[in-house]
Amino acid sequence: MKAVHFGAGNIGRGFVGLLLHDAGYEVVFADVNAELIDALNAAPSYEVHEVGDGGGVRTVTGYRAINSATSENELIAEIQTADVVTTAVGPNILRFVAPVIARALALRDSGLAPLAVMACENAINATDLLKTEVQSAVDPEQWEALSARAVFANTAVDRIVPGQDPAAGIDVTVETFYEWVIESAPFGDARPEIPGATFVDALGPYIERKLFTVNTGHATAAYYGFAAGIDKISDVLANSDVADAVRHVLEETSNLLVVKHGIDAEVQRAYREKILTRFANPHLPDTVQRVGRQPLRKLSRNERFVSPAAELAERGLGRSALVDAIGKALQFDVPDDEQSVEMRALLSDVSPQEFVERVSGLAPEHPLFDELVAVVAARSN
Ligand SMILES: NC(=O)C1=CN([C@@H]2O[C@H](COP(=O)(O)OP(=O)(O)OC[C@H]3O[C@@H](n4cnc5c(N)ncnc54)[C@H](O)[C@@H]3O)[C@@H](O)[C@H]2O)C=CC1
Numbered sequence: 366m367k368a369v370h371f372g373a374g375n376i377g378r379g380f381v382g383l384l385l386h387d388a389g390y391e392v393v394f395a396d397v398n399a400e401l402i403d404a405l406n407a408a409p410s411y412e413v414h415e416v417g418d419g420g421g422v423r424t425v426t427g428y429r430a431i432n433s434a435t436s437e438n439e440l441i442a443e444i445q446t447a448d449v450v451t452t453a454v455g456p457n458i459l460r461f462v463a464p465v466i467a468r469a470l471a472l473r474d475s476g477l478a479p480l481a482v483m484a485c486e487n488a489i490n491a492t493d494l495l496k497t498e499v500q501s502a503v504d505p506e507q508w509e510a511l512s513a514r515a516v517f518a519n520t521a522v523d524r525i526v527p528g529q530d531p532a533a534g535i536d537v538t539v540e541t542f543y544e545w546v547i548e549s550a551p552f553g554d555a556r557p558e559i560p561g562a563t564f565v566d567a568l569g570p571y572i573e574r575k576l577f578t579v580n581t582g583h584a585t586a587a588y589y590g591f592a593a594g595i596d597k598i599s600d601v602l603a604n605s606d607v608a609d610a611v612r613h614v615l616e617e618t619s620n621l622l623v624v625k626h627g628i629d630a631e632v633q634r635a636y637r638e639k640i641l642t643r644f645a646n647p648h649l650p651d652t653v654q655r656v657g658r659q660p661l662r663k664l665s666r667n668e669r670f671v672s673p674a675a676e677l678a679e680r681g682l683g684r685s686a687l688v689d690a691i692g693k694a695l696q697f698d699v700p701d702d703e704q705s706v707e708m709r710a711l712l713s714d715v716s717p718q719e720f721v722e723r724v725s726g727l728a729p730e731h732p733l734f735d736e737l738v739a740v741v742a743a744r745s746n
């Protein structure tokens with residue numbers, strides 16, 4: 366079995382690549398980082414250091430790595446005969462990897478089993494987005510035939526993989542916890558063999574529970590921590606004001622998840638308590654800058670803050686902690702982060718109303734709109 370994985374970064378090496386290797390796949394990493402590709406190809410294996418309770422060292426062997434910027438034909442040939450394609454490149458990058466997948470599908474032997482394509486990104490229905498991009502890279506008349514050569518399935522991936530110490534080379538430090546949930550329906554009876562993944566009938570509740578608990582909570586901790594001058598994410602929850610803010614935010618998103626998806630309130634309470642212990646893992650060298658990265662993406666319409674706050678507002682339920690967290694996100698000022706710089710420029714150049722429309726995608730008539738305008742105005746003053 367062969368899997369081609371786009372993005373040999375933190376999640377690529379430390380999670381998806383590891384689980385595919387464990388499942389018996391020959392893993393082919395594709396990345397645009399030439400130095401990383403060379404380092405992977407120069408070594409017969411790399412180590413995944415799982416830190417925290419029950420941690421240990423795992424070794425990944427038998428992989429190859431291809432520079433997708435310079436060796437496109439080689440990559441297309443690998444995808445043509447692969448069983449699985451996965452990505453962990455960031456939702457905004459999917460449009461760049463889609464044309465290569467489209468070209469490989471055009472050349473794929475129609476007698477082969479369909480290629481399983483799964484985007485492993487922190488975004489709702491990221492694989493649907495990838496599929497749309499693949500389709501738009503194909504001649505419309507060919508799409509019906511080509512689409513039969515692939516199965517696109519959405520997934521939810523959860524494992525905290527911090528930025529890595531450059532001295533570690535290609536080895537990766539990760540938390541011990543992981544969860545990879547894949548929607549099963551697109552595969553029918555022919556699911557890919559990935560024992561480390563969980564297949565579910567309906568992914569919606571899983572991805573929303575994950576994004577609106579793990580990611581909302583983590584980003585809230587990052588933005589409050591940054592504003593409080595704390596650098597290491599595991600130190601953030603020791604600050605009682607920040608811990609209270611994170612708990613309050615997660616109570617609000619939990620209310621939504623319970624009402625919307627019928628998740629048992631006690632099960633959800635236990636889930637969020639477990640997550641708070643994951644954030645506080647002192648062995649993970651994680652920073653508020655990494656967890657808060659790309660604030661404009663995180664403040665967009667279908668993401669971890671605005672999406673749950675908007676739905677709570679539509680249902681007349683409390684969302685003040687989420688709105689306050691959005692206010693904290695506006696203070697994220699990291700010169701190395703392009704979106705932080707862009708956000709600061711927008712805050713000074715446009716009115717609060719325009720900022721909210723452009724960043725959150727909400728229309729002025731939405732019940733959350735005025736609350737967000739007020740928090741942006743308070744920040745701009
Ligand atoms: N790090 C984490 O804890 C988690 C990350 N995720 C998601 O996984 C995705 C990747 O995140 P990380 O691994 O943390 O980022 P990362 O920055 O460590 O890795 C991304 C990799 O993609 C590569 N890349 C960029 N453009 C590319 C292209 N056109 N073709 C091929 N490769 C390309 C980069 O060179 C880099 O190696 C994101 O969507 C993130 O939200 C999801 C769960 C946890």
Ligand SMILES: O=P(O)(O)OC[C@H]1O[C@](O)(CO)[C@@H](O)[C@@H]1O
Nearest residue numbers: 487523524525526579580583656
């Ligand atoms: O900031 P992004 O790209 O959404 O991904 C990082 C997030 O994913 C996580 O690893 C959790 O899945 C958190 O560490 C962090 O909040």
